[in-house]
Amino acid sequence: MNHRFDVELVSVTKRYGETTAVDGISLRIPPASYCCLLGPSGCGKTSTLRMIAGHEVVSEGDVLIHDQNVTDLPPLERGTAMMFQSYALFPHLSCLDNVAFSLKMRGTAKAERHARAREYLALVHMEGFADRLPAQLSGGQQQRVALARSLITRPRVLLLDEPLSALDPFLRSRVREELKRLQRELGITFIHVTHSQDEAMALADLMVVMQDGHIRQAGPPREVFERPVSAFVARFIGGHNVLAGPGGPIAVRADRCRLGAAGDGPHLPGRVAAVEYQGSSVRVALSVGEGQDASVLVPDEQFYAEPVAPGDSATLVWRERDAHALAEMG
Numbered sequence: 001m002n003h004r005f006d007v008e009l010v011s012v013t014k015r016y017g018e019t020t021a022v023d024g025i026s027l028r029i030p031p032a033s034y035c036c037l038l039g040p041s042g043c044g045k046t047s048t049l050r051m052i053a054g055h056e057v058v059s060e061g062d063v064l065i066h067d068q069n070v071t072d073l074p075p076l077e078r079g080t081a082m083m084f085q086s087y088a089l090f091p092h093l094s095c096l097d098n099v100a101f102s103l104k105m106r107g108t109a110k111a112e113r114h115a116r117a118r119e120y121l122a123l124v125h126m127e128g129f130a131d132r133l134p135a136q137l138s139g140g141q142q143q144r145v146a147l148a149r150s151l152i153t154r155p156r157v158l159l160l161d162e163p164l165s166a167l168d169p170f171l172r173s174r175v176r177e178e179l180k181r182l183q184r185e186l187g188i189t190f191i192h193v194t195h196s197q198d199e200a201m202a203l204a205d206l207m208v209v210m211q212d213g214h215i216r217q218a219g220p221p222r223e224v225f226e227r228p229v230s231a232f233v234a235r236f237i238g239g240h241n242v243l244a245g246p247g248g249p250i251a252v253r254a255d256r257c258r259l260g261a262a263g264d265g266p267h268l269p270g271r272v273a274a275v276e277y278q279g280s281s282v283r284v285a286l287s288v289g290e291g292q293d294a295s296v297l298v299p300d301e302q303f304y305a306e307p308v309a310p311g312d313s314a315t316l317v318w319r320e321r322d323a324h325a326l327a328e329m330g
């Protein structure tokens with residue numbers, strides 16, 4: 001590998017008139033990464049992706065791909081390919097011709113483009129569907145064909161905007177596995193925009209949490225989950241209690257908390273607000289302290305040995321070493 005980063009953003013800003021959608025973000029994506037851009041609606045994920053693709057003009061800053069400054073290059077010269085939320089295949093073209101389409105535009109001869117298209121259909125396990133029209137495929141199958149269509153141009157970076165949001169939960173996890181496999185096999189960088197924490201945690205090598213046009217935290221999912229830097233990140237990725245500690249806000253994972261009798265360690269008395277069965281565990285929501293909410297994930301066996309119900313008083317207990325300080329309550 002003779003470049004340091006597959007994609008680098010240097011103080012990139014995007015303004016639409018008065019609105020600053022992306023506010024001076026910097027990010028380095030190492031070669032062959034699965035990078036997920038995660039954040040609530042309107043935080044600037046899609047604008048960031050579109051600036052990398054060249055579909056949106058950068059207001060300030062630079063975009064580098066394979067260490068080359070592409071800020072002023074048109075999309076076709078960047079070596080990126082984009083797959084959209086609505087993966088809109090051409091309805092009147094067979095799967096084979098859909099996949100071969102971009103090669104046709106480039107003037108590749110028919111025999112060669114069909115051979116290449118078959119190769120890419122095979123890559124997504126759709127070689128048996130070459131002659132079908134998109135309407136004769138399931139949503140998940142259309143998704144795979146759309147992937148093959150994006151990959152046939154041999155991009156250096158594949159950009160995916162909410163690629164799984166149109167699929168039902170079962171298919172979503174199947175296609176998710178497929179995306180990860182493809183990324184690994186092809187050895188290129190995928191940048192995947194999502195508002196789903198689960199999706200980002202399952203897929204990413206590098207998880208980038210955005211809010212209000214800023215990157216709040218970037219790192220491997222496990223690092224972000226174990227050490228969220230702010231209350232916003234802790235709440236957004238879920239699974240944490242954000243509590244007011246004596247020295248400022250703290251985060252404690254819900255699965256590291258328990259319901260119990262107060263010992264010497266940290267604890268907060270409260271009341272059970274709700275009980276949710278989740279299969280392998282039961283989530284007990286509590287009101288603790290002064291109007292704070294918390295939850296405890298109790299392993300199912302343990303919960304049913306000593307069940308609690310809404311209205312019961314209960315004490316939230318955790319270990320000092322499982323709590324860590326947050327930068328701000330945010």
Ligand SMILES: Nc1ncnc2c1ncn2[C@@H]1O[C@H](COP(=O)(O)OP(=O)(O)OP(=O)(O)O)[C@@H](O)[C@H]1O
Nearest residue numbers: 016019020021040041042043044045046047048195
């Ligand atoms: N073409 C545009 N003109 C004006 N404002 C825009 C335009 N596109 C996006 N915005 C604004 O920029 C901000 C960021 O939008 P963006 O689509 O990048 O967010 P997002 O995180 O992808 O949101 P979502 O998850 O809802 O797709 C929003 O406030 C949005 O309203």
